[in-house]
Amino acid sequence: MSKKNAFYAQSGGVTAVINASACGVIEAARENQDKIGKVYAGLNGILGALREELIDVSQESVEDIAALRHTPSGAFGSCRYKLKSLEENRAEYERLIEVFKAHDIGYFFYNGGGDSADTCLKVSQLSETMGYPIQAVHIPKTVDNDLPLTDNCPGFGSVAKYVAVSTKEAAMDVASMCATSTKVFILEVMGRHAGWIAAAGALAQEEEGDAPHIILFPEVAFDKEKFLAKVQKTVDEKGYCVIVASEGAQYADGTFLADAGTTDAFGHKQLGGVAPTLANMIKSELGLKYHWALADYLQRAARHIASATDVEQAYAVGRAAVEMAVAGKNAIMPAIIRAEGEEYSWSIAEAPLSEVANVEKFMPKEYISEDGFGITEAGRKYLLPLIQGEDYPPYKNGIPQYTKLKKQLVEKKLDTEFKA
Missing domain, CATH: 3.40.50.460 (Phosphofructokinase domain)
Incomplete structure (x- = not known):
């Protein structure tokens, strides 16, 4: 079986560490070149796929990709664009599959919250019925910390x-x-x-x-x-x-x-x-x-004041997503699992997207004082x-130094255009 390309996109409100997850995805994909061909990123999130505006990540240097780990915001651009249900607008999902097929994309990594988990799950399901299977892995991200099955959310x-x-x-x-x-x-x-x-x-x-x-x-x-x-x-x-x-x-x-x-x-x-x-x-x-x-x-x-724990976890779930995908996993999310005991430690496990999508995790009553x-x-x-921990970015002239990517788009292969 020939190796497939990968597509990565950022969704919704960005965080101080979402780019650390992007760094983890890209570095892990480059280490798995026997299974993953090119890595594309969506310009402005899922809209990049719908509009066939794909960034060629291979044009970004090793140094710039590494610098994503200490760069805030969404380096590839994010968006607040919610795909409707399959029943309401099947055409949008079919458009995604059409773009993925045109660019030989077999891996879909979607970095976001609950809505993106839902999109990831639907893409996986529909791609099977359309005869072009996509391995879809959701990468957790939300400052709201409200995704289920993970102890906490990167960001x-x-x-x-x-x-x-x-x-x-x-x-x-x-x-x-x-x-x-x-x-x-x-x-x-x-x-x-x-x-x-x-x-x-x-x-x-x-x-x-x-x-x-x-x-x-x-x-x-x-x-x-x-x-x-x-x-x-x-x-x-x-x-x-x-x-x-x-x-x-x-x-x-x-x-x-x-x-x-x-x-x-x-x-x-x-x-x-x-x-x-x-x-x-x-x-x-x-x-x-x-x-x-x-x-x-x-x-x-x-x-500039990010939690070192948060940075480490964001990077780790990005890497884990790729490792799970190349191992043949599908429709899952790498979840952070807190170990028992007084000393804090954590690991990563697989969470099925069917149990993540459209579910919110609230503050437990036992965490809120009686009054x-x-x-x-x-x-x-x-x-x-x-x-816990500090993970300061490099500074120059008193100002944090963050990277800016080239974001070079690949040539479009489809004749049709998508309008949001």
């Missing part, structure tokens, strides 16, 4: 580290000025349905009573009176109050505090900003001076290993 550990450090430093600022200035500080972080990122803010606490004093999780129904009472009590006792709020904080009926009334490309509710919503609530009800900040893209782009405003010791024990 999360670095965001968790950024949020914990930012919370600690901002809290010190507020504490030093609270006698005559700001009384309440709110940091809004990502997390639509799962509160993992918000929970990481608690890692800033070294002693009981340290900031953050309040964490708002999507998993805990927001109670306005209880929240305002906690804010006032904290200010009365400590002089100030620091809050870490998940963007997905919601009322008991499921309404988001910051529902903007629109949806994004994936059909998710567009959220308009929980921090200013809370700030206005605090001002009108309590009359306290406040400041708020959005971690926004900063939290997922901060490669709903913090985390338990069990939660801290889970989170702390994921932010």
